[in-house]
Amino acid sequence: MNYEKNLSIGKVLLGILTTSIFVFLVIPTILAVPMSFTETRYLAFPPEGFSMQWHQQFFTDRRWIEPTIFSLKLASITTVVCLVIGTMASLALVRGVLPGKRVLHLFFLSPMMVPLIVTAFAVYGMFANFRLIGTLTGMVVAHTIIGVPYAILVITANLYRFDTTLELAARNLGASAFKTFMHVTFPLIKPGIIAAGVFCFIESLDELVLVLFLIGTTKLTLPLRMFSEIEFRITPTVAAASTVFIIAAIGTIIALSFIERKEKKIGLKE
Amino acid sequence: MQAPTKDPILRLINLEKTFGDVVAVADVSLDIGDGEFLTLLGPSGSGKTTILNMIAGFEFPTSGDVILQGQSINALLPEKRNIGLVFQNYALFPHMTVFENIAFPLKMRKFPKEDIQRKVKQALELVQLSGYETRFPKQLSGGQQQRIAVARALVFDAPLLLFDEPLGALDKKLREHMQLELKEIHTQLKRTMIYVTHDQEEALVMSDRIVVMNHGRFEQVGNPDELYEKPANSFVASFIGESNFIEGTVAAHDQRLTIEIEGGETISFKWSERIQKGEAVKFCLRPEKIFFVADDDPGGSVHGVIRDVIYVGETKRYAIDVGRSKTIFMRQMSTRIGQGRQKGEKVHIGWHEESLRRLSE
Numbered sequence: 001m002n003y004e005k006n007l008s009i010g011k012v013l014l015g016i017l018t019t020s021i022f023v024f025l026v027i028p029t030i031l032a033v034p035m036s037f038t039e040t041r042y043l044a045f046p047p048e049g050f051s052m053q054w055h056q057q058f059f060t061d062r063r064w065i066e067p068t069i070f071s072l073k074l075a076s077i078t079t080v081v082c083l084v085i086g087t088m089a090s091l092a093l094v095r096g097v098l099p100g101k102r103v104l105h106l107f108f109l110s111p112m113m114v115p116l117i118v119t120a121f122a123v124y125g126m127f128a129n130f131r132l133i134g135t136l137t138g139m140v141v142a143h144t145i146i147g148v149p150y151a152i153l154v155i156t157a158n159l160y161r162f163d164t165t166l167e168l169a170a171r172n173l174g175a176s177a178f179k180t181f182m183h184v185t186f187p188l189i190k191p192g193i194i195a196a197g198v199f200c201f202i203e204s205l206d207e208l209v210l211v212l213f214l215i216g217t218t219k220l221t222l223p224l225r226m227f228s229e230i231e232f233r234i235t236p237t238v239a240a241a242s243t244v245f246i247i248a249a250i251g252t253i254i255a256l257s258f259i260e261r262k263e264k265k266i267g268l269k270e
Numbered sequence: 271m272q273a274p275t276k277d278p279i280l281r282l283i284n285l286e287k288t289f290g291d292v293v294a295v296a297d298v299s300l301d302i303g304d305g306e307f308l309t310l311l312g313p314s315g316s317g318k319t320t321i322l323n324m325i326a327g328f329e330f331p332t333s334g335d336v337i338l339q340g341q342s343i344n345a346l347l348p349e350k351r352n353i354g355l356v357f358q359n360y361a362l363f364p365h366m367t368v369f370e371n372i373a374f375p376l377k378m379r380k381f382p383k384e385d386i387q388r389k390v391k392q393a394l395e396l397v398q399l400s401g402y403e404t405r406f407p408k409q410l411s412g413g414q415q416q417r418i419a420v421a422r423a424l425v426f427d428a429p430l431l432l433f434d435e436p437l438g439a440l441d442k443k444l445r446e447h448m449q450l451e452l453k454e455i456h457t458q459l460k461r462t463m464i465y466v467t468h469d470q471e472e473a474l475v476m477s478d479r480i481v482v483m484n485h486g487r488f489e490q491v492g493n494p495d496e497l498y499e500k501p502a503n504s505f506v507a508s509f510i511g512e513s514n515f516i517e518g519t520v521a522a523h524d525q526r527l528t529i530e531i532e533g534g535e536t537i538s539f540k541w542s543e544r545i546q547k548g549e550a551v552k553f554c555l556r557p558e559k560i561f562f563v564a565d566d567d568p569g570g571s572v573h574g575v576i577r578d579v580i581y582v583g584e585t586k587r588y589a590i591d592v593g594r595s596k597t598i599f600m601r602q603m604s605t606r607i608g609q610g611r612q613k614g615e616k617v618h619i620g621w622h623e624e625s626l627r628r629l630s631e
Contacts, residue, residue: 168328169361171348173422174378183374187365 033246036239043234054240064237067225074136074221075204078143082200083193085144086151093152094159105156112149116209119145124213134216142210147200154199158192191263198252278337279304279462280325280430285334287320287486294320296486297334302464307456309465311473312483313509318466320486322432325464327351339429349378354423354431358438360415362407368394368418369403375426393421396455413444420452424459433465437472449475470510474498482506498556504629507554514560514598515629516553520545535593539572540623552629557587559625560600562611563618571618574598579613590619 031045039049058064092098093105111119123142124133132138162185170180186193208223215224222241229238278301287295295317302308310318323329325336327348335342343351362371372393376386394400397417407415416436423431433452437445453476456463467473473480474494482489482497482505489509490502501507504515518531527541529551545551563571574590577597581587581604588600588611600619611617 163359163361165357165359165361166363168326168348169355169357170363170374171328172326172351172353172355173375174349174352174426175374176347176349179378184363 032239032242036236036243038236043236043239054236057237058240067220067222070219071205071222074139075201077140078147078204079197079200081140081144082147082151083197086148086155086196090152090155090159094156108152109149111145120210120213127214133214134218138214142214143204143207147203150199150203151196154196155192158189162188277304278302279339281337283335286332287324287329288332293486298488302462305460305462307463307476307478309467309473309477309480310483311467311470311480313468316483317486318483319434322434322466326353326355326432352428354428356419356423356433356436358435360419362415362418364407368405371418372422372425379426389425393425397421412440431461431463435467482509501554512557514555520547520549520551531596533595537592554627554629555621557599557601560619560621563620565618571620573618576611576613576615576617
């Protein structure tokens, strides 16, 4: 009896916690969606009327399209670079015979622990010397610095679980070291690589601090465009941009869960 | 060491492997005949898997040579050796179907598509799993997975097949069934097979020849009945089957050989070969070769008291104290009516002289 009572109090508390997380964290995010449909020229809640003009503006106005394309380009290149470096580093950290492997592992993860503003300051000073300020290359390098630790974190976890006798089996069956990686190792750590890729992409797409230091004067990223819009005018286009972001995020989650379901079906994942 | 019946397909010549200070395999040589089923038998850590790994190319010998079909393969990468290998944990590729798994070695060898189809089909028929092509490994039972692993190792017609404790993960019933099935495949294909196991029963059932290993060395090489009937030393005698050991120094040798055993007691029995007084000796005697004799048997028997009778199904096991500190175990078929003895009974036991084997150490 007593136990049941405790349980119900616990359940009530859990319910309150869940509800407040939802109210304070999720709802403000979702509120951007109805606000983006307002007819007014300013952000209003509740929205007045119904209009798609702000979404239309986001997809047609050069001042929005160019930063969006630039951000996607930056995030895509960063993701590829992060995954190549992250996979190679993970293989070395898990499989390699290296002195001080643990220390090296921590060193590779250290950019995650250093405050972003410190990294930004350091990178700014160095990049100025190399004339990398205001270039796509410079920003890719900067985002790679913060993206690689995420990639290593996820991919090494996958590699530690990986049964290396599968690679021996492949070699025994006539596959070279390279073919073994392509046909056996890569397909099996691919879920980890995809997850790492999503992390790196979002990290880069979302990042503002490093961009503020390195952007120069010619280009804008989407978060920076939104930030300056909010600073000066607060038009509903910001809400429209947010809506697009939210839909993209939900789409990604659905896509990932489909991949996961397929893997569960053939027993790749518990 | 006994020579194989046919030309050796594989020769191990003074093969040695050390890991730091640890000697995993110590200077062993062996010829393996074409079509032979040879088992490397030993406890874990005896170096049997290390030998297999050196043949497969996963380990590089510290010294010595591995000769396959007349050519040294020491410098060859694993993928160039063309040797089939079945792993203990199956090592099937979980992201590939049964068909893709078995086709993998053929694809790597760039076989044409029709040949791959045909050979995979044949291999599946051989392991009796036709119709499972589209399944994934995780959708199969342990026994089925192991059969797919066997099919994958067979499908590319390697002249030599290696098995690394392939049945270790299966339950007893299934293991015994798979032993016979593998034996059947060996008879059908006449392919040379080297089998690694720590299970002496499995080794006896399956092998043409057995190599008993301990601490990286070959203790004895021989066919199953040789090893059982004529163990070369006490390790082999105790590792294969059950043994009584009678160990001590010769106190007298006239009609009977009298040995002073541990604790100052003596035990005496018939032994023809002359042994000097004072010499240290060790004998091995299988429990099933001992029998009860009548009290007045003149042939010379050993007196004892039954300490324990253990019923183990088809046989009964007697523990007989023949002295304060010496117990001899004997085994009798349970079906022998009227021969059953009780606990505490005074008995005389005997054996034929040729059942007794003197060991070198």
